Amino acid sequence: MNNTTSIVSILLAGILTNNMVLSKFLGICPFLGVSKKVNTAFSMSIAVTLVMVIATAVTWPIYTYLLYPNFTYLETVVFILVIAAIVQLIEVFLKKFIKPIYNALGIYLPLITTNCAVLGITMLNITDELNFVQSLFNALGAGLGFMLAMILFAGVRSKLDTADIPEFLKGLPITLIAAALVALSFLGFAGIGG
């Protein structure tokens, strides 16, 4: 991607072609863990989207103005450190000022501290050499893509509950197969957008 890539195509790529979960296979843990019900999947994805955008807004300047060009190898360490601190900070902030959102997100917010999708998007922004605004929209797109995948998959899983599944495939095996099929369908989007 170069600097002229339009924001729309970045968003579209983040949601469909480069879907965080189904194309890049990042954030599989919440994808399998919290996708049993549509409403919890939705809360989790909202939290992920929020953290992705804020984390990008903080890590991009840190990388560009502090680490680049001499200490680029510190990227991972510093990003993990910063993201962990940000998530804590957001939690404290929400608890104080926007209690309803804090209650709605509940346990999902602290869980995101160690979510690889969040670290992944901040590092991909750097690798893809996006500028600040593009990075923000890339993070937003990735978050929305995560939400789409989660909600789609929550729907699939609710169907699995009533399906007649062979004994040896019950539980995680059929969930993984279903995840693979959903991922396969997203392959159809390759070629659209950036």
Next chain:
Amino acid sequence: MTAILLPVITVTAIGLIAGLGLALAAKFMAVPTDEREAQIRECLPGANCGACGYSGCDGYAAAIANGEAEPDKCAPGGVSTAKALGEVLGIEISSTPKIAFIACQKNSKNKYEYTGKPSCLSASLVHGGPLECQFGCIGLGDCATACQFGAITLQDGKVVICEDICTGCGACAAVCPKSLISVIPKTSKTRVLCSNCHKGPSVVKVCTTSCIACGMCVKACENEAIRLENNVAVIDPDKCINCGKCKDACKRKAIV
């Protein structure tokens, strides 16, 4: 030397700034938590079983502290926990132990043989279950599966609840597709064992021990503890003194 020193200083500085930021945030954006909440949490067993209906012991403690929940909902903790919570809250707890009870004696015959998945829920979807009485216990043990404590067993297709083991958590009541199980005070020994809401004649046809809502028990009761609701006798445990006069009055042997 600077090749090592500078990155170390950079990371340390970022760590320090983040740490200071969090410390300041914790100080200036601190939400005053109810100190009783911590005390209440101490009293709870910490099993996070969810029997109280909250997300875990922390959620329940918060609900009690906010005054949203009664302190007698903790099933594993039982009376001792309720008493301890009462002391923290400064109120008297008169919590009597509760148990589950099933309002059906299952004396109805099968109208067809059910050979599907061994689950009451599945069976109840096929013509309201295999029993002639469509309100009756199907007896495939969804409640026994739901019981965390092994208090429910099936004996000859009938559900038996062991009152010594039962904690009154109500998990069985939630899964019964016929809603036959309710959680009642352990002290109320007189119980109506029928849930058939239909009127007399059709109820007599389907079961030998069904409540036909004749009202004999209502007349026999001296404390006005029994009333008829939806063609079934209902005993108010607060008024019932377990005298047993309704049992003698019931010609259908629906009260025990």
